[in-house]
Amino acid sequence: MTRVVCIHGVGQQHAGERQLASAWHTALADGLLRAGSSLALTPDDVRCVFFGDLFRRPGRTLAVGDPPLDASDVEAGFETELLLALWQEAARTDPAVLPPDARTLARTPQSVQRALNALSRSRFFAGVALRALVLDLKQVRAYLCDTAVRDAVQARVAAAVDERTRVVVAHSLGSVVAYEALCAHPRWPVRALVTAGSPLGIRNLVFDRLRTGVHGRPGDWPGGVEQWTNLADEGDVVALVKDLRPLFGERVRCHVVHNGARAHDATRYLNTAEAGRAVSDGCRVPG
Missing domain, CATH: 3.40.50 (Rossmann fold)
Known part of the structure; x- marks a missing residue:
């Protein structure tokens, strides 16, 4: 009960x-x-x-940790848009994070990498591995879109x-x-x-x-x-x-x-x- x-x-x-x-x-x-x-x-x-x-990925011999994800694994559409929204909010609340500009928000592969680089310097994502952040984006998309x-x-x-x-x-x-x-x-x-x-x-x-x-x-x-x-x-x-x-x-x-x-x-x-x-x-x- x-x-x-x-x-x-x-x-x-x-x-x-x-x-x-x-x-x-x-x-x-x-x-x-x-x-x-x-x-x-x-x-x-x-x-x-x-x-x-x-x-969680099924285990295999010697498998450890999260999948080796990087900027290239952030999919266009939902994942990229959410990442850029997080970047904008992090820049608003943390002076250590440079804000995105209009050109960056064009959602190019370069903007994804810049967003991940910027967030890695924020207090909010301190200690969060890049691959873990990418995986979090994918979990949100999976729930909302699958x-x-x-x-x-x-x-x-x-x-x-x-x-x-x-x-x-x-x-x-x-x-x-x-x-x-x-x-x-x-x-x-x-x-x-x-x-x-x-x-x-x-x-x-x-x-x-x-x-x-x-x-x-x-x-x-x-x-x-x-x-x-x-x-x-x-x-x-x-x-x-x-x-x-x-x-x-x-x-x-x-x-x-x-x-x-x-x-x-x-x-x-x-x-x-x-x-x-x-x-x-x-x-x-x-x-």
Whole structure:
């Protein structure tokens, strides 16, 4: 029986559901303390929906690490456009990143390499290997553009939610997964949605591609949810649009938090008072 269902984002193909659930449970417990909540969440109350294995290459003798990807592997269209959008946002928030110019935004192979070079110097992507960044782009494209991948991820969310679930907590691409799942299942007992480091506000690449059911449209309220809290760090490049209210309505409670050098880190979002308050309020809403 699960009170809080958590949904991770990209780059978790080498993790697992128990590993993530342990880290997220601890962070949420700290967030509840910061919020002064008396709510007690046991490890059994928290379940992580894991789909990183869908992006992990099958092993072979002596195989290690991510695929040896480079700039030439960034596909034209969605992947390149997302990469350039991240570059623009990184340049806006980090003085160490030179901004792209009009010529660069022509989306040539040279612009892809320049974007990767620029992002490698940013605080946000410090320590992220180039091949890992390229792989992250491909994971986002796979979920948003490949129906089979999307359906497989959604099936795992549906299997995790039960009659006791009151809160869904979602990070990064997981917030897209959560929003679509809640739109598709308006009768779920989930009463609160907490999104962190979300790309939901990126218009052409993410928002306009959202699936909300046969009669729905992007921007619809997510199912039977009564409370939606969105957390964004000013330096979080993935959360390119910090305020989701213009797209999803004034009911979304939007907060800017400060995660330090690891602006996009899920646990730093979840151990905040804002996250703790949202989870506590959601668990106390009658089902």
